[in-house]
Amino acid sequence: MPTADEPEPLLELPDPTAKGERDAGPGTDPVEESAAVEEPVAAVLVDTGLAHLDREFEYSVPAELADAARPGVRVKVRFAGRDLPGFVIQRRESATHGGRLAPIRSVVSVEPVLTPEILQLARQVAAEQAGTVMDVLRLAIPPRHARAEKALPSSGPDQPGVQEATRAPESDPCSALGRYRAGAAWWRRVHAGQSPRAAWLAAPCLPPEQDWPQALAEAALAAEGAGRGAVIVLPDARDVDRVDERLTEVLGPGRHVRLTADQGPQARYTAWLKVLRGHVRVVVGTRAAAYAPVHDLGLVAWWDDGDDLHAEPRAPYPHTRLVLTARADQAGAALLVGGLTMSAETAREVGEGRLHVIGGTPQRRAAPRVLVAGEGLEEEREGHAAHARIPPSAYRAAREALAHGPVLIQVPRRGYLPAMSCATCRAPARCERCQGPLALDGPSQDPRCRWCGHAAGQFTCPHCAGTRLRAGVIGARRTAEEIGRAFPGVAVITSGGDRVHARVPREPAVVVATPGAEPVADGGYAAVLLLDAWALLDRPDLRAAEEAVRRWFGAAALSLPWSAGGVVVLAGAPAQVTLPPVEALVRWDPQWFAGRELAERAELGLPPTSWSAQVRTLRTRVAGITSAVSGSGGEVLGPLPVPGDDAAVLLVVRGPWEQAGALAGALREVRARESAHKEAVLTSVRVGAVDGA
Structure with a gap:
């Protein structure tokens, strides 16, 4: 059986x-x-x-x-x-x-299981992403679970004539959203069954009853109050847990379901069937929840548009933004994209008038005090120590804050010493077998290659013949070790990798976390230290500055406000130069930074001001792809070599947004011809990808 x-x-x-x-x-x-x-x-x-x-x-x-x-x-x-x-x-x-x-x-x-709405959505996503409809449907419809189908009643309260009344809220139904400029007006329009679209900049350092999970729950309440459904998509399961808790409080128990990858086959399929059969109309989950077959969809919302977890790693690689925007267009639903910062894509939508801003004014008064290590009088008072990895000003802020509550330290890299270099000439230390980076996993272990795992043994620098190694980049575990020695008797908690803490109590402790793994502190952190700012700013990536701002704001927003003594210390930023990401943090003005970033990209024709796709193909096919793209109004940049594959190359295809449909269609035809000719290796297309662009 x-x-x-x-x-x-x-x-x-x-x-x-x-x-x-x-x-x-x-x-x-x-x-x-x-x-x-x-x-x-x-x-x-x-x-x-x-x-x-x-x-x-x-x-x-x-x-x-x-x-x-x-x-x-x-x-x-x-x-x-x-x-x-x-x-x-x-x-x-x-x-x-x-x-x-x-x-x-x-x-x-x-x-x-395949509703007309999901089929229409799959066809649109496949066309825009140069993919196939079945690839999209694999993402949209979970595998069948026979036991779940038999256990769940076939009809729900959303069936005609059986709609239950929405639970009446005990307090102001938009108390969290209403604190923002235009927030209450947006909520009332959604509650009236209209379809406003907005980009929402959330304020930092708020108590749970006013924080962004509460605001998203209130947005879902507005859609449900109009007799319509809502889909809320979050980057990871920890965020889903926070919004799930607020939805239960605002809507009442049993009024929504969650869809995440960690539920297991039966639980996930049961939740999906509840939506399909009309038991509930509100869904919260990670990116797969964007396809949930909600009846009478009235609201789509997602949080932190710039988080790379919203980008689907499986073909045809659609972003949550693309899927939910297409659903809003298809269903005539309201749209809300929220975050502490604003991505360049969202800034483009705002600039072209397709999204209106909720909030948007600088939140300087609500934000914590931000200090940049090595600036002003600190450099005169502390000398060269002001530019240390953990400068005296950071130690001072942490020591004072530990008298009042926990301290958060954000470290960009996990591990112990994830990168090493020659102690003599400072050249990066490389593996003699595969030229991969050498790393140290612990204080009593030998350096090993991060790519092939080969033990370095006796290291000899090929540049200067040096035999000693030094730390190139310091990870979270080594930082926790140093902090433990600096603050004896204080608990040190590490969060990152496979050990992520959701919450920490309001008591003196030092929390060392990697970006995205910062626990929420009950009552807020008394101080936040942002280390190794250069490691985020110096990445060879188009989004390096945007990602640095997103990660800094995400950690700093967990602090107490300035009025309650909250302080953020940014260490490791290049001195003697004005950097827009640093200025955005000090001024707490993410909208200004997003607009500046978008304007700079427009001057160079970079995404999202132009349509782009990353294409991985064989060298022998470059001429054919270039011809197809040129005939559709685009241009090809490259080719670039693919590490470890001499036959493959990377191309970047770009063109004006007016030619987006033609360019995606041309790349789709290229893949179809290769498939018809039974090619062993097919060209891979990732529309909207900017790494390597």
């Missing part, structure tokens, strides 16, 4: 005899079957895995499956001699194909 994760077909035809069976495509079948009386033809989207076959195929509907093979259900069909999965997308009275049709082999489940 199949397991719950391997469901058996509910209805299946007997297999043809070996004598009568032959490898038949979707247009022919050697076995005569009695077809359904009404709408005997089914258009099926078959999961072939081939780009040039990304279209519907017609099959006959056997009489035994006439009631089960409805649009949206999962089926098995015969295709090129194999039984392949697919979805019925339409039933027809007659076929457009002139030959004899092969029959549907079986109906896997009578659950119509």
Whole structure:
């Protein structure tokens, strides 16, 4: 018997005899079957895995499956001699194909999991991302779990005539959003069933009843109050936990579901079915929740647009922003993109008038006091020590803050010594086998290569023949070790990698965390130290400055406000030069920084002011891709070599936004031709990717 994760077909035809069976495509079948009386033809989207076959195929509907093979259900069909999965997308009275049709082999489940809205969304995302519809549907529809289908009631309160009344809030329904300029007006419009679109800049250092999770819960309440659904997408599970808690308090228990990858197959499919069957209308989760089949969608919202966790790592690599914007366009829903900072893509939407800003004025009074180590009188008073990795001003701030509560130290790199260099000439230390970076995993261990794991043994610098190593970059574990010696008797908590803490109590302690893994402190941190600022600013990435601002603001916002003694110390920023990311932090003005960043990119024609895609292909195909792109109004930059693969190269394709559809279509045609020619290695396309651009 199949397991719950391997469901058996509910209805299946007997297999043809070996004598009568032959490898038949979707247009022919050697076995005569009695077809359904009404709408005997089914258009099926078959999961072939081939780009040039990304279209519907017609099959006959056997009489035994006439009631089960409805649009949206999962089926098995015969295709090129194999039984392949697919979805019925339409039933027809007659076929457009002139030959004899092969029959549907079986109906896997009578659950119509592919709704017309999700199919339309998948087609739009595939077209914009130069991908295939089935690749998008793999992201949108979770694998079937038979036990979950049987255990959940087939109908929910959203069925006609059974809609439950929204729970009346006990307090001001927009107390958190209402504190921002235009926040209350936006909430009232959503509650009235309208579809306003806004970019929201959240204030820092707020108590839980006013913080951004509460504001997102209030936004969902507005949509539900209008009798519509809401989808809220967060970067990671820790953020989902915070919003999930506030949604339960604001909407009441059982009024929403969460969709995350860590739920397990049955729990995730059960939550997804609750949405599909109308049990709930509000969904919160990570990026896969963007496709949740919410009935009467009235609001899409996501938090921290610049977080790279919103970018799907699987083909066709759509960003949460793309998916939710397409859903808002399709359903006529309200849209809210929130964050402590603003990405360049959001700034572009604001600048072109498609999004209005909620908040937006500098939050200097609500923010903590920000000090930049090595500036002003500190350099005169402390001398060269002012530019140490942890300068005296940072130690002073931490020591004073520990009398009142916990202290957060943000370190850009995890590990012990993730990078080392020659002690004589300062050249990066490399592995003699693969030229990978050497790292130290602990104080009593030997340096090893981070790429191949080879132990360095006796190191000899190829540049100066030096034999001694020094720390190139100091990680979170080594920092925690140093802090423990500097503050004896104080608890030191590390958060990062596979050990991430969600919360810490309001008592003296030092928390050393990597970006994105900072725990929330009850009542806020008394001080926040941001170390190794240069490590974020010097990255060879188009988004280096934007990412540095996002990470600094994320940690600093966990502090107490200036009025309560909260202080942030930024250490490691280059001295004697004015840097916009540092100025944005000191002034607490992320909108100014985003606008400046966008203007600089516009001067150079860089994303998001232009359409772009990163293409990985073989050297022999560069000329063909260049020709296809040039004919569609774009240009090709490169090629660049791919480390470890001499045959592959990277190309960057860019062009004006007016040619976005033509350029994506041209790249999609390139992949389809390669698939039709049965190429062993297909070209990979990532639309919107900017690493390497």
